[in-house]
Amino acid sequence: MANSKYWNEKIETMPVQELRKYQLSKLREQVKHCYNNSAFYQKKFKNAGLKPGDIKTLDDLQKIPFTVKNDLRDNYPLGMLAVKHAEIVEIHASSGTTGNPIIGAYTTNDMDAWQELMARSIYTTGGRKEDVIHIAYGYGLFTGGLGFHYGAQKIGTMTIPVSGGMTQRQIKLMKDLGATVLCCTPSFAVYLAEAMVKEGVDPKKDLKLRIGLFGAEPWSDKIRERIEADLGIEAFDVYGLTELCGPGVSIECSQHKGLHIWEDHFIIETINPETGEVLSPGEEGELVFTTLTKTGIPMLRFRTRDISVINTEKCACGRTHARMIRVRGRSDDMLIIRGVNVFPSQIEIAVMSFPELAPHYQIVVDRPGALDTFAVKLELTEKASKNKKLDKNALKSNIQGKIHSITGLSADIEIVKCGEIPRSEGKAKHVLDLRKGKM
Ligand code: DLL
Numbered sequence: 415m416a417n418s419k420y421w422n423e424k425i426e427t428m429p430v431q432e433l434r435k436y437q438l439s440k441l442r443e444q445v446k447h448c449y450n451n452s453a454f455y456q457k458k459f460k461n462a463g464l465k466p467g468d469i470k471t472l473d474d475l476q477k478i479p480f481t482v483k484n485d486l487r488d489n490y491p492l493g494m495l496a497v498k499h500a501e502i503v504e505i506h507a508s509s510g511t512t513g514n515p516i517i518g519a520y521t522t523n524d525m526d527a528w529q530e531l532m533a534r535s536i537y538t539t540g541g542r543k544e545d546v547i548h549i550a551y552g553y554g555l556f557t558g559g560l561g562f563h564y565g566a567q568k569i570g571t572m573t574i575p576v577s578g579g580m581t582q583r584q585i586k587l588m589k590d591l592g593a594t595v596l597c598c599t600p601s602f603a604v605y606l607a608e609a610m611v612k613e614g615v616d617p618k619k620d621l622k623l624r625i626g627l628f629g630a631e632p633w634s635d636k637i638r639e640r641i642e643a644d645l646g647i648e649a650f651d652v653y654g655l656t657e658l659c660g661p662g663v664s665i666e667c668s669q670h671k672g673l674h675i676w677e678d679h680f681i682i683e684t685i686n687p688e689t690g691e692v693l694s695p696g697e698e699g700e701l702v703f704t705t706l707t708k709t710g711i712p713m714l715r716f717r718t719r720d721i722s723v724i725n726t727e728k729c730a731c732g733r734t735h736a737r738m739i740r741v742r743g744r745s746d747d748m749l750i751i752r753g754v755n756v757f758p759s760q761i762e763i764a765v766m767s768f769p770e771l772a773p774h775y776q777i778v779v780d781r782p783g784a785l786d787t788f789a790v791k792l793e794l795t796e797k798a799s800k801n802k803k804l805d806k807n808a809l810k811s812n813i814q815g816k817i818h819s820i821t822g823l824s825a826d827i828e829i830v831k832c833g834e835i836p837r838s839e840g841k842a843k844h845v846l847d848l849r850k851g852k853m
Pocket of ligand 1: 508558628629630652654657718741744
């Protein structure tokens with residue numbers, strides 16, 4: 415199976431035409447499975463006047479109605495199962511901000527596929543048996559911790575299942591056990607780097623870290639540069655969601671030009687989030703996935719709300735699987751401020767272009783009267799806070815100009831002391847929208 419470059423060369427480098435044929439045969443099986451075993455999908459098909467036999471080509475996928483997050487919430491907890499209850503061997507969940515959690519229910523078949531995909535993903539970034547993998551994603555219902563754990567175990571890598579929290583202990587363990595691979599959210603990586611400085615640990619001298627696998631939340635190239643410089647590692651973006659399997663849906667290769675989507679397990683489409691119209695590769699839109707191998711809760715045309723662009727050109731790494739560019743944000747993370755669409759990632763790009771600023775920010779939106787207020791709280795780096803010559807007013811107005819040039823909006827800038835913006839051990843919370851109930 416694994417050779418020096420690929421975990422599964424045959425699958426990863428399969429000619430595209432062959433890959434499409436493979437996908438079609440899997441799709442037809444999956445559609446039959448859904449229709450025959452899930453009351454939810456059978457009803458959906460009947461309402462659309464569809465039979466499994468109508469899906470004869472990959473383009474016919476477009477005849478199938480979308481599945482959305484609310485379908486899972488409305489059928490909470492296990493109303494969308496397409497197998498008998500006793501076939502489920504593991505449950506995961508993502509909290510979301512409102513309503514019922516989203517449940518992921520996995521059969522033995524789904525667990526095997528997930529483990530294989532995670533091993534393939536870690537291997538693609540260069541993770542090998544000889545590595546020591548430090549997993550600081552949360553363990554438990556969140557898919558991050560256990561997802562990386564299963565993949566690392568399949569490769570046979572020494573695995574440190576540290577989970578979140580206990581930052582000082584994490585640093586000590588990384589040092590003492592010689593961790594070479596760090597897996598956590600990008601915001602926790604930033605936090606760890608800061609904490610190391612405070613602990614007097616120089617990651618480049620005292621640690622053996624060489625790569626980092628970061629995901630579960632949007633992050634910009636500027637944050638990547640900062641993490642790479644601070645920790646002395648090569649950073650890789652990893653993407654996935656509970657509804658599909660967890661991490662393991664797509665991963666960056668050493669080219670760092672997008673994340674390969676494992677197309678032997680997923681069919682990817684992008685759509686216009688407003689109209690549902692299917693877009694062509696190269697056009698930015700909402701990612702929609704169809705699972706080809708999942709049996710517990712299969713997903714046909716699942717709308718993720720994540721915004722990205724698909725690239726189907728062959729990658730220099732030799733893998734033929736399509737790539738998605740880093741997720742720019744979620745369509746439901748998008749703020750509408752004074753009628754203008756703003757993604758938190760746009761603010762991050764602005765903030766990170768100032769070396770005086772720490773990579774922590776909070777966007778506060780409110781509506782005290784008729785109009786929205788838009789404020790951005792920022793922190794100086796420790797070094798900048800000690801610089802007595804720093805002209806804070808000039809810095810504020812430069813930041814304001816930068817945010818204006820990116821979003822078209824002028825923001826009130828508040829620069830707070832180092833450490834005042836809450837840090838996160840899991841997914842970062844960058845937005846405080848106080849308008850709810852006032853609109
Ligand atoms: O976050 C799975 C995961 C764990 C991925 C660890 C990567 C690493 P959920 O909690 O269900 O699953 O959240 C899924 O997180 O729809 C995206 O909005 C966001 N997300 C995940 N990975 C990325 C990424 C896990 N690399 C939701 N870049 C998804 C941007 C990401 N957003």
